Amino acid sequence: MTFFARMIAIASLALGLAGSIPALALDDPLPSWNDGATKKAITDFVAASTEEGGAGYIAPADRIAVFDNDGTLWAEKPAYFQLFFVIDRIRAMASEHPEWKDAEPYKSILAGDLEALAKQGEHALLEIVMQTHAGMSVDEFKSIVTDWMTTARHPKFQRGFDTLIYQPMLELLGYLRANGYETWIVSGGGAEFLRTFAERTYGVPPQQIVGSTIVTTFEMRDGKPVLVRQPKIDFIDDKDGKPVGINKFIGKRPVFAAGNSDGDLQMLQWTTAGNGPNLSVIVHHTDAEREFAYDRASSVGRLDKALDAAPAAGWVVIDMKNDWKQVFPGQ
Amino acid sequence: MTFFARMIAIASLALGLAGSIPALALDDPLPSWNDGATKKAITDFVAASTEEGGAGYIAPADRIAVFDNDGTLWAEKPAYFQLFFVIDRIRAMASEHPEWKDAEPYKSILAGDLEALAKQGEHALLEIVMQTHAGMSVDEFKSIVTDWMTTARHPKFQRGFDTLIYQPMLELLGYLRANGYETWIVSGGGAEFLRTFAERTYGVPPQQIVGSTIVTTFEMRDGKPVLVRQPKIDFIDDKDGKPVGINKFIGKRPVFAAGNSDGDLQMLQWTTAGNGPNLSVIVHHTDAEREFAYDRASSVGRLDKALDAAPAAGWVVIDMKNDWKQVFPGQ
Numbered sequence: 271m272t273f274f275a276r277m278i279a280i281a282s283l284a285l286g287l288a289g290s291i292p293a294l295a296l297d298d299p300l301p302s303w304n305d306g307a308t309k310k311a312i313t314d315f316v317a318a319s320t321e322e323g324g325a326g327y328i329a330p331a332d333r334i335a336v337f338d339n340d341g342t343l344w345a346e347k348p349a350y351f352q353l354f355f356v357i358d359r360i361r362a363m364a365s366e367h368p369e370w371k372d373a374e375p376y377k378s379i380l381a382g383d384l385e386a387l388a389k390q391g392e393h394a395l396l397e398i399v400m401q402t403h404a405g406m407s408v409d410e411f412k413s414i415v416t417d418w419m420t421t422a423r424h425p426k427f428q429r430g431f432d433t434l435i436y437q438p439m440l441e442l443l444g445y446l447r448a449n450g451y452e453t454w455i456v457s458g459g460g461a462e463f464l465r466t467f468a469e470r471t472y473g474v475p476p477q478q479i480v481g482s483t484i485v486t487t488f489e490m491r492d493g494k495p496v497l498v499r500q501p502k503i504d505f506i507d508d509k510d511g512k513p514v515g516i517n518k519f520i521g522k523r524p525v526f527a528a529g530n531s532d533g534d535l536q537m538l539q540w541t542t543a544g545n546g547p548n549l550s551v552i553v554h555h556t557d558a559e560r561e562f563a564y565d566r567a568s569s570v571g572r573l574d575k576a577l578d579a580a581p582a583a584g585w586v587v588i589d590m591k592n593d594w595k596q597v598f599p600g601q
Numbered sequence: 602m603t604f605f606a607r608m609i610a611i612a613s614l615a616l617g618l619a620g621s622i623p624a625l626a627l628d629d630p631l632p633s634w635n636d637g638a639t640k641k642a643i644t645d646f647v648a649a650s651t652e653e654g655g656a657g658y659i660a661p662a663d664r665i666a667v668f669d670n671d672g673t674l675w676a677e678k679p680a681y682f683q684l685f686f687v688i689d690r691i692r693a694m695a696s697e698h699p700e701w702k703d704a705e706p707y708k709s710i711l712a713g714d715l716e717a718l719a720k721q722g723e724h725a726l727l728e729i730v731m732q733t734h735a736g737m738s739v740d741e742f743k744s745i746v747t748d749w750m751t752t753a754r755h756p757k758f759q760r761g762f763d764t765l766i767y768q769p770m771l772e773l774l775g776y777l778r779a780n781g782y783e784t785w786i787v788s789g790g791g792a793e794f795l796r797t798f799a800e801r802t803y804g805v806p807p808q809q810i811v812g813s814t815i816v817t818t819f820e821m822r823d824g825k826p827v828l829v830r831q832p833k834i835d836f837i838d839d840k841d842g843k844p845v846g847i848n849k850f851i852g853k854r855p856v857f858a859a860g861n862s863d864g865d866l867q868m869l870q871w872t873t874a875g876n877g878p879n880l881s882v883i884v885h886h887t888d889a890e891r892e893f894a895y896d897r898a899s900s901v902g903r904l905d906k907a908l909d910a911a912p913a914a915g916w917v918v919i920d921m922k923n924d925w926k927q928v929f930p931g932q
Contacts (some may be wrong), residue, residue: 331806395911408848452808465852475662476852477783484850488841488867495870497848504849510819517739517828518835519850521796521807536819540828 299445301595302438307592310431311586312442315549319525320449326547328525330450335526336480336516336537337443338455339464341571342434342530342553343472345424347562349384349570351431351458355418357384359402404484408462408497415466429598432467437601438594439528439553443472446526454524456480456516458508458533462499480515482507512537528553531571538576542583550585552576557591560601630776632926633769639882639924641887642917646880650856651780657878659856661781666857667772667847667868669810670788672902673861673884674803675766676755678893680715680901682762683790686749688715690733731832735815740792746797760929763798768932769882769925770859774803777857780903785855787811787847789839789864811846813838818880839864844871850902859884862902869907873914881916883907888922889931 303309318326319333333475340346360370360379362448370376375394378386387394403411419432427434443453455474457464461481464573468474507515513536516524527541530553538550554573555564565573580587590597634640637756649657650664671677691701691710693850706725718725734742750763758765774784786805788795792812799805814835817828838846844867847855858865858872861884869881885904886895896904911918921928 330798334808415876428826461849461852469662477665477850479852486845486848486872488844495844495867495874497844513819513826513828514817517817518792519808521810536826539821540819543826 278394333451334524335451336456338529404499404501437599447455454478480519513540535576611915664782665855666782667787667855669860735830735832785809811850843868891928
């Protein structure tokens, strides 16, 4: 029961109104979700999964739930939040790199021309990611990200990026955990980037993060061991990589998966192909007013093939505008 | 309390002898360990780690314990058990590969000449590992290993390999978990190989296994997604790779580490370099009668540098012969 539900319950009892509030409403594990088919599909699945002897029962050890992050647990527009980090870092590091003002892709970033940056393609992106993510110890990197997160603000909402998380999905994470599920993040974003805030914001500890990684090496520096981040891709946890990452890190097939884009298609397919009961959901960004509305035509978080596949696969499509009472906490 | 301790307690009470058996002995969490400095160092550390407000206290979220497998949780002589699997598989597959009888390294294996195999070096070993570990789905591989484990027998002990686990270490795993620790395996052995028995034998679930991996790819076969094991190394979780693997999979530094060879040296160093309380232990194979006696001169499980480093680092060296009442379960 949430704090508010509890307060209402206590107030109701004090006022002699207890009978007028249905017990179900008081115990609602997903208060930010509107009642309807979407919410019912989720609560029916979870309730059945804990009912021993029932057809929908799932043994506790198999209750593995995986969540994409960008666009599923927090926003991803107008660009992946980790890209804002990269750009801010390039600007912060520019004074030590006078050569950048004449060299692409740095020149475009320093001029604030992100369109020109985008046109330079994947190679340019990789260069600035490595420039900002490698060459320091794991601890140093985490400390840089943590500092950035306290000051950086989202261009549209003017709020810290770690506050642009979806309240209904926080409730879903908590609801699953309360029913014995292990909740994992399986994200195309950087694992160490995620680890700086996932426990605090989502209640997901570092050892339940599957993300993209760069190579790290073990070194002794002044007799102290350090892990140093190298400018080399280790693993990209996106598309085909998601089931691969799930198998590598978790070693068993999830029974619940949540995604929002074609980057999650294979993760949903992998989950659905399990032998027992399972549920996959897709967050569909339909709310231009409270958040952003986009799907098939978007370059960030494109949802096209997975949206086509959803009906036949039995995936529940969450209509953000109509299924969610609230998008961000405190909104 | 173990079954036997409980029986003794009940019998004692019935005979009016309760006063003669100290309460501590009845509650011994490590009954297969002889009393002495080694056992005391472990129980003192664990007791202090759960005592809130004490100098040795460790918050529950930080109670991460890592265990090497070969030579630390189960035996590794005369060769790593996974190598017996490889050799048995090559023999089983030979009828489909008539060309093997004239080609090395297969020829030596089929002739039973493992000394000749050993002389062919790392490249030959890699070839037979890939031949037996790749080219099938993850599920198919696990099923092959599981079948092998039920029939294969250790050459010296004539017991199944999965029974050659160390009873005192099983008790240590359980003792740590009972005190809120997450117990992880961090092994140079194959992650999927380990996952076929680690939960059953050690109580360590698939998602707490860090091991060596080969590349897997996601494919659709007849509309069904499968993960296919490719003949290419993904990650070697040994030596320098152990802290790298720990950081990649766990994302925080362990506070307890157990190893037995120089392959664990960096893992112990990484654990010891943490800011808070921590303990590292080394299983020293000193028992030629009940198991095997080896250290500095052994090619399998060589313990040389880590043994030299132990005193200054404060690592507890477990003397198998003198510290353990029993080695294997039911021995």
